[in-house]
Amino acid sequence: MDRAELYAVLDRYLAALQDRAPQRLRWAEGAKTSENNVMLEIGDGLWGTIDRLGDYDLRFADTRTGQVGFFGVTHEHAEESGFALRLKVAADGAIEEAESIVVRQSDSGIKFLNPRFWDKAVMNSPAEVPTPRAEMIALADGYFSTLQQNDGTIRTKFHPECDRVENGVQTTRNPEFAYVVPVAALGCEEQFRMGNYRYDDRLRGRRFPLVDEERGIVMAFGFIDHCGRIKEYQLTDGRTVQSPIRYPHSFYLAELFRIDAGMIRQIEANFITVPYHMKSPWDGQ
Template identity: 70%
Template sequence: MNPLENALPAPHTRASLYAALDSYLDALRRRDPSAVRWAPRVYNTENNVALMVGDGLWGTIVDFGTYDLRFADPARGQVGWFGTVKEPLEESAITIRLGVDAEGRIEEVETLVVRQSDSGIKFENPRFEDKPIMNEIVPPERRVPRERMISLADGYFDTLQLNDGTLFTKFHPDCNRVENGVQTTNNPEFAKFIPVAGLGCEAQFRLGNYRYDDRLRARRYPLVDEERGLVLAAAFIDHSGRLGEYRLTDGRVVNSPLRRPHTFYLFELFKIQDGMIWQIEANFITVPYHMPSPWDAWQRR
């Protein structure tokens, strides 16, 4: 081992990772994969399926929308982006995660596109708006260590899995969540269709509303933006469909909305400061029940 290794500058900066992201997005917009600076070995997936570079969205993209939420992990060479993408028939929410090697070449591409035309569970009238809190730099005294940030995000999934009112994470009282472009907390308009959407993050979970979420599996935390207090997670939510009626913690009896075997594949971004979750942004799609992650094999390489 080089005794001076710890004194060497990190191969990545936020600026260099954002430059790699911008270069990739520009090439994708122009449908020109040859314009990307690729690593010798590349792993590329779209909607949880491994694809050859140049397939999938590369052949159908028209343009991107204006929404631009980006974040980076210089320590791990990871950069992520939430935005929207326009194809001939619709504009869709999109999340992209890139892995960049020490030479600045892209070696990982993980893309999730929420096409409403493919969605069995639609989120109507999405609004993709900037959320200042997601871009704010967390003052050093309000940050928590990387491992604790991941633990809080993982605790969110523990809370969601077989949700019975027990909390395994901490929420700020003003926490909100946006899913596929729709705010699903503290939203009186959405509550007209899904009553629990009128509550905040913690209140929803204390109610035990999500009892039908059987498994939060294949959890990954590939990117932690310590400066901005952001953790990007990828996972699956499995629903066995067996649960019918169940009782909330306030005594009401409700029916599960999912009565068939079903799985969501998701990207979820958590804003963390003061040891609490303040904001959540998620994109997810339906995939075949118990579908495995193609990233498991890549991570074991």
């Protein structure tokens, strides 16, 4: 399927979701759906509680694998939540897989205050200098390897202006986020060179199911495990800081990497707390 056809399937899915009408869609035989890392029956979960979608609409497609992705916002009662969605579509337009994350702050063990969801020009334009598919995946995987037990070593390539947005909050070049990240005023690479994320013990179950080669976007899924044993640690500039997570804990994440000219230009992630070391229903890792 081409991009327009995949976007048409996405539009039908979102319209049906907003109307709580999964029966309007064409589902492949044996179709699988998950919400927040749990397999559900078609029509369960958000399908029964959504009031409306928000205005934020970031979409991307992998025409080689027949997959389409979406980052947006859902509203349920008084709850505004970041929303990530991946659909795998058969050649005849039937939906084979639907994987979603709904970042409900009321359920969150670690809250990101004052989230907002806004269009970013860099995420909505074609790559100026396209990067080969395998290299795009390697750069995204290298980001996770840089984050895992972060000691200041860089295992990917960052654009000098790379920024990151997580659960609707910019977590780079944002001094207001220092209540969670002491080096929040720095850019992506500078934060990692400081070794700030030492407490991220494992980046596990990494999957890269969707690669939009034209737009330069990789959609990745995985888990961040925190053993919770680190109380304090030293940054590479000599400062001693406290770990924000002091108990066994895991995040399940959907993360976008915008890549141009062989460098990560922008990152956007939605993630939730799940039981420690929870496995993926998609690959069991």
